[in-house]
Amino acid sequence: MTWQGVLQIFVLLIVILPIGKLLSIYMYKFLDGGKTLTDKLFVPIEKKLYRFIGVNSSSEMAWTRYLFILLAVNFIGFVVLAILIALQPILPWFNPQHMGRVPFWTNINTSISFITNTNWQNYSGETTLSYLSQIWLTVEQFLSPVSGICIFLVVVRGFSRSNSKTIGNFWHDFVRTIIWLVIPVSFISAIVLLALGSPDNFSPYIVAHTLQGAKQVIAQGPVASMTSIMQFGDNGGGFFNANAAHPYAAPNVVSLLFQTILGMSVPVACVFLFGKMIKDKLQIKPIMAVMGVLFILGAFLMYHYEATGNPALAAHGIHLASSQNYEGKESRFGIGTSTLFNNTTTAVSWGSVAAANDSMTPLGGLIPLFNMMTGEVIFGSWGVGMVGMLAYAVLTLFLAGLMVGRTPEYLGKKIESFEVKMAVLSMIVPSLAILILSALSVAVSAGKSGIFNLGPHGLTEVLYAFSSGVGNNGSAFGGLNAASPWYSATVGIAMLLGRYPMYIPLMAMGASLAKKQKIPANAGTFPTHGILFTILLMGTVLVVGVLIFFPALALGPLAEQFAAHAGKLFG
Amino acid sequence: MYLKTLWSSLKFIVLSFLVLGLVYNLVIFGIGKLIFPGQANGSLVVQNHRVIGSSLIGQNFTSEKYFQGRPSATTPAYNAAASSPSNYGPTNPLLIKEIKTNLDRVLKENPGISASDVPPQLVESSASGIDPDISPQAAYLQVPRVSRLNHISKLALISYIKDNTVSRFLWIFGDSYVNVLSLNLEVVKLDHIEKQS
């Protein structure tokens, strides 16, 4: 381990916090009717858009109506995307490599993957998709994170509003976030990525004649434009199979760092935005602290385990100049930045990778897995990370609140059986999906045959796939044969479960809270901005994750770590 | 009511596919062509009107005459049209076998060094399979061999490596590295000069 490797974790957080804060001020303004500098440009566009699609953006909606439109936009997006990808062999434009038919299961899996902000890719971009299909994917990369913001707004309005039966206007929230935030930022970022070296063209793949006299075919495409929105929207679905490890996707560490900041900015901003919306900035302190500490802990441990390296090498008499685990890592990023990036993209439900997670040491690979198993709340993806953390806060407050002898309340809202029911439901669904789908996969031959690395690592591969699907993360232990019909279908189900059944109950919780009267705080109220709550909240996140997954993790990463130390291999 | 909502949603989605899909990508494409043509076209390296590669994409150097890069897990090695890591897990026997094979080759090709001199980068495969870079240590390790086989001075190579090493960004981010293609282009150039003189 080097001091640089450790320091960069802190530097990243120090850089990202003010960026998130500034962004939250901007977001609060355009979402809450404030004036922004960009209004002159965007307001006319917004008005024309509403007129074109024929909606009213000012009428308040009940949460069910809000949800209906959200689901409609998601579902129609899914249908249109799947049709367009199916049409790939027919559509004549932007397909210089003459990419053919996309397998049915891959199409369904991919279309689900992109509308749920997962961006799990069971195909390899440069060998499967035409440039045009990649362009269609970018559309959902714009839209799916914004759905997350809408979910966030519904839940947070539950806390910020009192005695309210309505929860906002979907079109207002959705359209404004796209026009004011997503389009301008991705546009500018794409240009920055171009400047930093990523290509953007529609040329046929280049045939190079290498120095050594061989032919090398180099894949091309609109890389900068797609990378920009895939990182900013925490989509993570890259143009190339190697994702951000591909030298075109992240040609240097500056580009990768820029992408890291891009992807973290809105999740961090959502925490600040929460404070602004509930008009109590103190409340974000414990949330930020829990997220920050878990983030630092994960990044540090992952870096530590990868820098320490694979114990199996020493056990097999391989002693190199250093024990660092370079398998599946790029030279320009080194161990520190590779692990920092992969920790970031799994803490944030993002899923881009700059190094191969499957080749991490057992415990190094456990970190991204556990990041996802906690429910993607360490910043998490756009809006929904914060929503997940609020669900944890509600559960924490429920127990802690009882312990101070009052009906538990959070931010002045009473937590009663309906809220508990919804929070528990949103916790049961993902753990149920991950465990049951993983158990099925290691029980049936269709699942077992897709495992690439045998032994405990194979179990980790499977657990990782479903944790990633349910967490709407999209990163993978890449060895798993995700393109098989079994995994296409099951991970597809996991992605759907991790999006809708997980967050709809929390939206219902938000709507129920919005109806309640706010209770003023007094000395009998359990303060939720102090160190005690921070520790409790962190404890809840960790204990819930550990209690649910400990047996599975014991047979996966933990067993593998012990085996590796003993030099046992699984072939 | 519901039908009207569905109709609005459909109109919105179709518009999105046109604007966020086609318009957005084409505009970025245009800006790239105009302002950053080099990057936009893939940072290609052209010699004598022939594309010999991309400065960002690693090439497969198997000849001992050249500096060699990271082991590649793509098929064939350094396949820039199908990037991929090995995905070997830490307790996969194939991983141990790969590392042992690579180590044996490195030790054979570079006489006089021992396993404990070999940086893991040289025997463990990259994440993309087309990693264009290696660490300066991995390059220095190969200097005696390259210099001997091409009859060029070690000093010239060492100083070129030193000058072309990209260090950590802001002293902390990433790792220092040197581009293998650029090293080998220098080797060819020096070799050429050597032969002329």
Next chain:
Amino acid sequence: MENEHQKDISKHAKAQSLWNKELIRFSLRQSIAKLSPRQLMGNPVMLVVEVGAILTTGEMFRYLATSGQGSNFIFTLQISIWLWLTVLFANFAEAMAEGRGKAHADELKKMRTDSPARKIVDGKIMEISSSELSVGDVVAVRAGEVIPADGDVIQGIASVDESAITGESAPVIRESGGDRSAVTGGTTVLSDEINVVVTAAKGESFLDKMIALIEAGVRKKTPNEVALSLLLSGLSMIFVIVVVTVAPFAAYSHTHVSVTVLVALLVALIPTTIGGLLSAIGISGMNRLYEKNVIALSGRAVEAAGDVSVILLDKTGTLTMGARQAATLVPAEGVDAVDLAQAALMASQADETPEGRSIVALCQSKYGLEGKSEIDREEHLFVEFSAQTKMSGVDIGARQIRKGAVKQVADWAGEAIEPQLTKYIDDMSRSGSTPLLVAENKKVLGAIELKDIVKEGIKERLSTLRSAGIRTVMITGDNPITAAAIAQEAGVDDYLAEATPVSKMEYVKSVRSEGYMVAMVGDGTNDAPALANADVAVAMNTGTMAARQAGNMIDLDSNPTKLIDIVEAGKQILITRGALTTFSIVNDVAKYFAIIPAMFVAAYPGIEALNIMHLTSPKSAILSAIIFNAIIIPILIPLALRGVKYKAKSAANILRKNLFIYGLGGLIVPFIGIKLIDMLVTTLHLVSLAK
């Protein structure tokens, strides 16, 4: 004497010791009866344990029938026994709590016997049975008769023995009109005769309701209990999935985990501790209130009491003694203080009112005067107080001494009060005191200040409430100036002066609309509208029927400060639940460290490293975890029945303390407990100790 005896019995019944023999026998019988799955439906956690116990029992018989499975049989036998015990322990806890509730209900039921009633129809009296009475009937009740139904006195005045429901032996006065008109069926008239209009039909009387409540309180879940049950069911469901999926994961890892071990893991993980004690906590909370002579008409109200942030207290009788007491003597100019005291003493000697007695006491203690020995009935001619004269006094020969209302006494004296004394008198009135004037032979001697004295210890009690975040508001009919003075002296946060029924209700409404929960005590009909609007409305048992119907709790002692106890009892229930839930959940960490290595060590020997407790063998580890899991329930029964101690402190302080005890304790205790049990299991060689 007999009353004293009755009181003793009822007090005794209420303060039953935890380990009363009969109660334990009842509970033991009940815990077997409660094994019926239908009974367990309401408690999903324990239902899961029972299903698990059935499974392992089946396994046990399978091992018994298979040769060479001796070691597995012994192990499964013991696991099964402990699983059944776990369910029985939980049932026992519930039965204990129910048994205590039932004892109260039985006691009340004894009173619900048919009694003869004398119904008045068209001025004639008809003898009928109390069960034939309906609402609106008028009955006549004489001394020595039992009041046949709940009702209001419409004619007459009587002293009534209500000890049967209150445990209080002193008879209470019931009279028509006013706030003391309500009578309860089953109580006995001691003197005089009253006519009572029946207000509650058969089966809906106050007594019936109380019995029904105590019995139903045993079954009905309160809102927070429902929410907690949901959380516990959710957790149990998650753990069922965790354990069910362990089987395929283990199979993939080429290891077999027996049904017994899977069930053991499941039972260890699901929150059995709180699942087993949850209903006991709720029931015993209601019982604790009953022991304080408060009947909660709903569990919801008890929980709401824990949430209260504003308490409305009546000034008179709650914050102050209620009776005004002499505080100071102010002599007029040129009058010696001792002369004034002497006169005041003599004027009050025959005054048996509390005020009169307090004047005597003041004169004696402050001026060292002699007391009643001087009284000579021949010589002293006492003048009684009358509503017309508004003064009383004594004529001793030529000496005429009078004390009384300022205006009347001054008029009697026919002398203007000198300015200095007038000022004092005005000050007294302003500060809420009542001035009396003392005059002798047409000469004003001075004034006596009668003060409504704030009860001792009230200020401290209110300030602890404040630190727990509860605001106290005094309600009084006094004018604002008087109210402010008393409010300051009593240390309340706010006051509502010149209170009327409407203003009280409006106040309750306005505080509630700000989001606060309000508790209030009332006894009069004029309190009823406000009570009906309060979240916790405690009606005095001596109060009117209107007040009692508007309340959701009845204080049998009619002691308004009881509200504070009620709030604390409400908090205690919630704290106990939260504490035991936390304890139960964090226990899982240690259980994992016991069971997981034991389960998987065969597949991956390296996992032994997770056996940080160094438990002897896989079988001993699992058995120890299950034994710990079972015996922790009876160990915690006393805590569940008694409740976690509550002291009014800020929420953060309470939480820190409880987290430390039940959170950190819950983390550490099972590590120690399981290790100790494992040592015992190892020593006794209860299971195979093979690694």
